[in-house]
Amino acid sequence: MTDKNVPSPLRDRCIGMTTPEAIRQFETEGYFIIPDALSTAGIAALKAEFDSLPMRPSFYTDAPSFSVTPPHVHGPEGASLIGNPPVLDFVRALVGDELVFMHSFYILSHPGSPPLEMHTDYQPYGSTYSQWLESCPLRVRVLYYLDDTRDDRAALRIVPRSHICWHADAQPYRRYKAHPEEVMLPLKAGDAFVFATRLFHGVGPNTTDETRGMVEIDYRPLWARPYGPVPDWSPEELRHVPPALLPMVERRNRxxxxWEFDTKRLAVDTPAPGMAPSRWGA
Incomplete structure (x- = not known):
């Protein structure tokens, strides 16, 4: 068992990284951790708002573990989380300034919850489960932990570098019970785990008597629209979203x-620092 007061070395390695170092960490390993992305007061405010959030069972447990209503639809705390500065600043440095928010979930792991198999959150041809929502060619997902995790309390499991694997073993629709080189990654309440949706990941079992809460938020760059249409949010569903965030939130298909062009299309004359080798630093 991992002691709850002992931080993960992988978590602590991310502390103090420069932006180029953080981008390299994400692009090579498939994730970056932002410790203390939420304050103690912020966690308390989210939990208080989520007390009235309706929940439903998931495909892997009968316990009420997934929110029926997205957090940003339910109240202002969940909606404001979309624009959390330390996370949004990193995501924009990683994929560009023009972002589209795709969805949010509130997820609970109750005592006795089983492990979740290794999987990706990328479905390039759509699926019967999420339709076209996870078909975007490039997306960044953020997990905000509202409680400490340990290897006995629904800790994250990941296969580093699996997001850049070209082998058929990494085809995104495959699921694995476990992987011999997976890593258990305990995180602290307030931490944000930012990852590539092609990264194989899962969750350990919760054998404690404590529930673990987590908020999931999904972004894509403006160019990487889903391969098929997804429902846009209604005005009623956007009522809690701060006005400054509406351009990023209100139209999910834009x-x-x-895509219709010939070989004579005009080239742009810009330095494109976002794809320069120097994005990782010297």
Whole structure:
């Protein structure tokens, strides 16, 4: 068992990284951790708001573990989390300034919850489960932990570097009970785990008598629209979203490019630092 007061070395390795170092960590390993992305007061406010959030069972447990209503629809605390500065600043440095918010979930792991198999959150051809929502060619997912995790309390399990694997073993629709090189990653309340949706990940069992809460938020760059249409949010569903965040939230299908073109299309004359080798630093 991992002592709850002993931080994960992988977590602590991310502390103090420069932005280029953080981008390299994400692009090579598939994730970056932002410790203390939420304050103690912020966690308390989210938990208080979520007390009235309706929950439903999931496909892997009969316990009420997934929110029926997205947190940003339910109240202002969940909606404001979309624009949390330390996380949003990193995501924009990683994929560009023009972001589209795709969805949010509140997820609970109750005492006795079984492990969740290793899987990806990328479904390039859609699925009967999420339709086109997870088909975007590039997305960044953020997990905000509202409680400490340990290896006996629904800790995250990941296979580092699996997001860049070209082998058929990493085809995104495959699921694994376990992987011999997976890593258990205990995190603290307030931490944000930012990861590539092609990264294989799962969750350990919760054998404690404590419930673990987590908020999931999903972003994509403007160009990477889903391969098929997804429902846009209604005005009623956007009532809690701060006005400054509405351009990023209100239209989930929008994009900024034309896919019909010929080989004579005009090239742009910009330095494109986002794809320069120096994005990792010297």
């Amino acid at each position: 994009t900024d490019f034309a």
